[in-house]
Amino acid sequence: MELGQSSPTAIPSTAVACLNCREKHLKCDGNVSGCGRCRTLNLSCYFVPSRRGRRCRPGPIPSDSSLPVEPLGAGETDLGVDSKHLVGIYYLHFHQAHPFLPPHDVFIQSAPPVYLVSLVEYIGLHYLVNLVPDCTASLRANVEEADLDMVKVQALLLLSIILHARLHPIEAKICMAQAIQCSLELGLHCREFSDALETHDPVHAESARRTWWEIFILDTLLAAVQVEGSLQFTLEVPDVPLPCEPENYTGAFSGGGLTTISDLDRQALLHDDADLSSSAYRVEAAVILHKCLLVGTTNAPQESTDVLDATITSWLLRVQSRCYHRPLLRHTGELDQMTFQAMMIMHCAAIYLHFPRSSLLAFLPITGRIFCASPPDFSSLALNPQVHTAKVVAAATGLSKLASLSPSVAGHTPFFVCTLVLSSVIQLAVLSIEVAQTTSAVRPYLGLNIGTLKTMGNLWAIAAVSIERIRSVTQEVEDVLAGGCFANLIEDETALLDCMT
Numbered sequence: 001m002e003l004g005q006s007s008p009t010a011i012p013s014t015a016v017a018c019l020n021c022r023e024k025h026l027k028c029d030g031n032v033s034g035c036g037r038c039r040t041l042n043l044s045c046y047f048v049p050s051r052r053g054r055r056c057r058p059g060p061i062p063s064d065s066s067l068p069v070e071p072l073g074a075g076e077t078d079l080g081v082d083s084k085h086l087v088g089i090y091y092l093h094f095h096q097a098h099p100f101l102p103p104h105d106v107f108i109q110s111a112p113p114v115y116l117v118s119l120v121e122y123i124g125l126h127y128l129v130n131l132v133p134d135c136t137a138s139l140r141a142n143v144e145e146a147d148l149d150m151v152k153v154q155a156l157l158l159l160s161i162i163l164h165a166r167l168h169p170i171e172a173k174i175c176m177a178q179a180i181q182c183s184l185e186l187g188l189h190c191r192e193f194s195d196a197l198e199t200h201d202p203v204h205a206e207s208a209r210r211t212w213w214e215i216f217i218l219d220t221l222l223a224a225v226q227v228e229g230s231l232q233f234t235l236e237v238p239d240v241p242l243p244c245e246p247e248n249y250t251g252a253f254s255g256g257g258l259t260t261i262s263d264l265d266r267q268a269l270l271h272d273d274a275d276l277s278s279s280a281y282r283v284e285a286a287v288i289l290h291k292c293l294l295v296g297t298t299n300a301p302q303e304s305t306d307v308l309d310a311t312i313t314s315w316l317l318r319v320q321s322r323c324y325h326r327p328l329l330r331h332t333g334e335l336d337q338m339t340f341q342a343m344m345i346m347h348c349a350a351i352y353l354h355f356p357r358s359s360l361l362a363f364l365p366i367t368g369r370i371f372c373a374s375p376p377d378f379s380s381l382a383l384n385p386q387v388h389t390a391k392v393v394a395a396a397t398g399l400s401k402l403a404s405l406s407p408s409v410a411g412h413t414p415f416f417v418c419t420l421v422l423s424s425v426i427q428l429a430v431l432s433i434e435v436a437q438t439t440s441a442v443r444p445y446l447g448l449n450i451g452t453l454k455t456m457g458n459l460w461a462i463a464a465v466s467i468e469r470i471r472s473v474t475q476e477v478e479d480v481l482a483g484g485c486f487a488n489l490i491e492d493e494t495a496l497l498d499c500m501t
Contacts, residue, residue, distance in 0.1 A: 019082040083121060084108065090124035096246075096337045097413035098161060099279075100210040101154055103250050106203050115142040116155050123162055126459055127410060136163055140175070150204075153182045154211055160218060165414035165460040169226050176222055177232050179215055188212045189238045203249075210243045210279070217286040217345075223293055224348055225418035231294070237261055237287055243279035246338060261287065278326070278338035281319060285345035288312060292353045305353060309391075312350050319343060329405050337411055344402055344419050350395035351422060358389035363432045393442075396426035400445035403452040409459070417456055417463040424449045424470050431477050446474065 018035050021028035029035050091104040101107055101120075112120075119139050126132050136159065143155040156179035163172035187193045189212060197205035216233060223229040239260045243249070259276060264284055288311055295304055319339065328339050355361070399419050409416075427446045450470060457464035 022082050083117065086121040086124035089127050090120045093127050093410045094123050096411045098214060099246055099249065100207060100214040102203055102207050113151060115146055116151055119155055119158050123158065130458060134166060136166060136168065148182055148185060150186060150208060150211060153179050156182065157214055157218060161414060164222065165462050167461050167465060173222060176219055180233055183212060183215055189235065189240065191240050194240065206244060206249055209241055212240050213243060213283050217282065220286045220290045221415050224289060224352065225415060225422065242283055243277060245277040246279060278336055281342040282338045285342040288315065289345050289349040292349045295353065308353050312346060315346060333406065335406055335411060340402060341413060344399065344416060347395040347398040348419055348422065351392055351426065354388040354391040357385060358392050359385040360389055360392060360429045363429045392426055393430055396423040397445055399423035400448050403448055409452065409456045412456065414460045414462060417453060417460060417466060420449045420453055421466050421470065428473060428477055
């Protein structure tokens with residue numbers, strides 16, 4: 001072979017290497033459909049082009065169909081440099097909204113299974129590039145084949161969130177059902193499960209408690225915001241201790257409080273919330289939303305509605321009092337994500353409690369084309385529908401005001417998208433009534449919702465799709481208002497005529 005002549009089998013140099021080759025500091029052939037090394041080792045091959053010397057944004061990574069799937073049973077993995085970076089991105093943003101995995105340092109040191117690391121990396125990737133391919137099918141297959149343990153339950157929870165955010169509602173519901181079933185088989189709903197871990201591993205004991213309550217919260221949210229959603233958790237709310245404060249949940253964690261759901265009624269009566277964490281408020285809000293959803297499916301007596309209304313009002317007063325000492329928005333600009341979500345969930349509870357008894361149902365725009373918007377369709381006669389209408393509008397406005405707290409959306413749960421869609425649907429119904437005193441106030445909040453959804457659309461597909469459909473319906477409302485005709489906006493013209501007469 002002459003000097004300078006390349007071997008026909010040599011790997012050509014490339015300015016772009018996949019994550020696996022980069023972390024091992026090896027040459028990569030740059031094949032975006034899956035480099036040779038990753039194909040040989042049957043590894044998932046991701047490309048995130050370097051920005052060094054570039055003025056443009058990185059391009060998309062390959063589609064799921066071209067990604068080799070790392071085989072199940074590969075055991076535990078030693079996280080490399082790039083893997084740690086993606087995991088770090090996950091903890092910086094996503095973990096703040098759903099903090100049930102062990103703390104970052106504990107997660108890194110515990111040599112987690114490959115299928116969980118791949119899922120965490122995939123979620124972290126959403127915060128780095130705009131066009132993330134749909135790898136959920138392969139990730140889900142790996143999780144479902146794993147042995148039953150708490151890590152599998154946590155992976156199923158992550159899948160249910162990301163599947164919902166990526167417009168796969170049926171698959172999200174299936175994963176949630178699997179998480180519930182697996183958790184019951186393990187006994188996560190029994191206090192004894194976390195108590196058994198407390199002595200020798202308090203961090204994982206707290207992770208177990210957080211995982212259980214995350215199941216309850218996510219099941220309730222999916223039932224509330226998904227079209228044709230339904231509660232899959234049918235047991236009585238268990239007495240598993242509530243989560244501790246997020247800042248106390250670290251690698252140096254030495255055990256949490258023992259506050260339980262049964263303690264909350266006494267504390268609420270006395271307004272004694274000294275030991276109640278923001279994570280516990282989030283659980284309490286989900287319990288109340290759960291009750292409101294159950295009331296909304298039956299012709300419950302007025303007394304049940306009044307009791308829940310009093311509970312919601314009392315809860316909001318307690319949170320308002322707490323925020324004087326622990327602000328929702330800190331001086332650093334950071335949001336207390338657990339209190340933020342707790343208030344988000346409680347506003348949804350108010351909407352679901354009062355909407356069926358309000359006068360808005362007849363003016364509801366057709367929402368079938370707006371994904372992730374499922375206002376309650378159960379109608380109930382009320383003596384004072386105006387009161388219920390006012391509370392629905394106040395709750396929808398409250399959701400918009402949450403969006404106004406910070407222009408940063410990276411730390412928000414994908415479910416905030418759905419609650420803003422619900423808020424927008426309510427505000428479009430108010431806009432359709434064409435009452436001068438209300439529409440002038442509604443338009444800015446509707447615009448705020450749309451702006452927030454547009455920003456969140458860079459992260460989650462569900463926001464990108466919802467924003468376009470809300471804009472379309474908003475334009476229809478504006479056109480109809482200009483023409484003075486409501487007929488094509490109303491689902492039930494008879495209801496409209498009855499309301500008008």
